[in-house]
Amino acid sequence: MQPPADHPIVPTPRVGVLLINLGTPDAPDAAAVRRYLAEFLSDPRVVEIPRIAWKPILHGIVLRTRPSKSAHAYRQVWTEEGSPLAAITARQARALAGRWGDTVLVDWAMRYGNPGIAAAVQRLKKAGAERILAAPLYPQYSGATTASAHDALFAGMAALRWQPALRTLPAYHDDPLYIDALVASLERQIAALDFEPERLLLSFHGMPERTLRLGDPYHCQCRKTARLVSERMSVPVDVAFQSRFGRARWLEPATDATLEAYPPQGVKRIAIAAPGFSADCLETIEELGLRGRESFLAAGGEQFAALDCLNDSDEGMAMLDGLLSRELAGWWNRP
Ligand SMILES: C=CC1=C(C)c2cc3[nH]c(cc4nc(cc5[nH]c(cc1n2)c(C)c5CCC(=O)O)C(CCC(=O)O)=C4C)c(C)c3C=C
Numbered sequence: 001m002q003p004p005a006d007h008p009i010v011p012t013p014r015v016g017v018l019l020i021n022l023g024t025p026d027a028p029d030a031a032a033v034r035r036y037l038a039e040f041l042s043d044p045r046v047v048e049i050p051r052i053a054w055k056p057i058l059h060g061i062v063l064r065t066r067p068s069k070s071a072h073a074y075r076q077v078w079t080e081e082g083s084p085l086a087a088i089t090a091r092q093a094r095a096l097a098g099r100w101g102d103t104v105l106v107d108w109a110m111r112y113g114n115p116g117i118a119a120a121v122q123r124l125k126k127a128g129a130e131r132i133l134a135a136p137l138y139p140q141y142s143g144a145t146t147a148s149a150h151d152a153l154f155a156g157m158a159a160l161r162w163q164p165a166l167r168t169l170p171a172y173h174d175d176p177l178y179i180d181a182l183v184a185s186l187e188r189q190i191a192a193l194d195f196e197p198e199r200l201l202l203s204f205h206g207m208p209e210r211t212l213r214l215g216d217p218y219h220c221q222c223r224k225t226a227r228l229v230s231e232r233m234s235v236p237v238d239v240a241f242q243s244r245f246g247r248a249r250w251l252e253p254a255t256d257a258t259l260e261a262y263p264p265q266g267v268k269r270i271a272i273a274a275p276g277f278s279a280d281c282l283e284t285i286e287e288l289g290l291r292g293r294e295s296f297l298a299a300g301g302e303q304f305a306a307l308d309c310l311n312d313s314d315e316g317m318a319m320l321d322g323l324l325s326r327e328l329a330g331w332w333n334r335p
Pocket residue numbers: 022023024025045046047066070083085138142144145205206207208243245276277280281282283
């Protein structure tokens with residue numbers, strides 16, 4: 001017998017969408033930064049040195065010296081809403097809430113620090129989510145970011161007796177939705193400048209060069225994103241890697257060296273953007289926008305513009321809506 005037409009055969013399940021980003025300290029002071037860095041830099045996905053060798057370095061020199069320096073940098077970017085990374089991720093989640101009706105709940109979490117991933121999984125489960133779509137907001141896959149977010153997610157699931165079903169958003173480095181959003185956002189921002197940049201420098205977060213040789217796709221995915229964007233931009237595009245950490249060799253060319261080399265080559269007006277970050281954060285606002293600007297101008301540069309990440313812009317939110325709606329297919333379908 002057929003069910004009546006107005007009677008759904010399958011009841012609509014509750015779905016949780018969980019946006020995940022890297023994490024940030026709770027406050028811009030040395031104690032909070034120390035707690036955050038201790039968790040972050042103890043992750044074997046981030047520092048791939050045998051624990052027996054790394055622990056004494058981490059607790060000896062790194063956690064004794066870096067927290068106060070980093071806290072100083074965090075104070076320069078801190079806002080009334082707190083750390084930019086957390087504030088923007090919260091705004092992205094708020095902008096998505098309700099887009100798929102009231103059976104799809106949207107929440108956000110940080111891999112390190114607060115609000116944590118395990119607590120978010122429990123919150124969603126308590127709110128009735130039988131299915132979770134977890135979205136690490138890293139366009140380019142790396143072991144240090146995407147895989148580490150997955151590790152924390154699976155650990156959060158492991159703590160549950162009755163687990164929700166789980167999907168994860170794949171990296172989207174070459175997805176037309178992402179490339180279109182980047183091109184539109186970069187073109188809009190460049191058109192609004194009061195000068196014409198001679199170059200657009202795309203700066204991605206660095207990684208130890210060794211990870212490339214070990215098979216991490218991060219470097220190739222960054223280069224592919226940059227190529228796809230550059231094919232669509234009228235300004236010439238360069239690529240560099242920022243935020244070197246530790247003594248090992250990192251991916252090259254380095255952003256700071258690239259900025260200092262421009263003026264002697266006659267490149268005096270530039271725009272810089274960080275397409276690997278889905279939200280502005282310490283690495284974009286302080287490292288590029290403040291220190292990058294300073295070193296470019298000190299080397300003889302004349303005009304410098306640091307462009308915003310996609311954040312919760314219209315372009316960025318349309319992209320997230322599209323990427324997530326695709327992964328929700330079968331769990332939730334647009335009427
Ligand atoms: C976007 C992708 C990122 C990759 C890849 C990445 C790799 C990576 N990072 C470190 C060390 C540090 N990163 C720090 C900050 C930081 N990193 C990312 C993103 C990626 N990191 C973001 C979004 C942020 C900003 C956080 C914020 O609060 O705004 C820091 C902390 C800040 C500092 O003390 O300088 C460190 C340390 C390594 C070692 C690594 C790859 C192995």
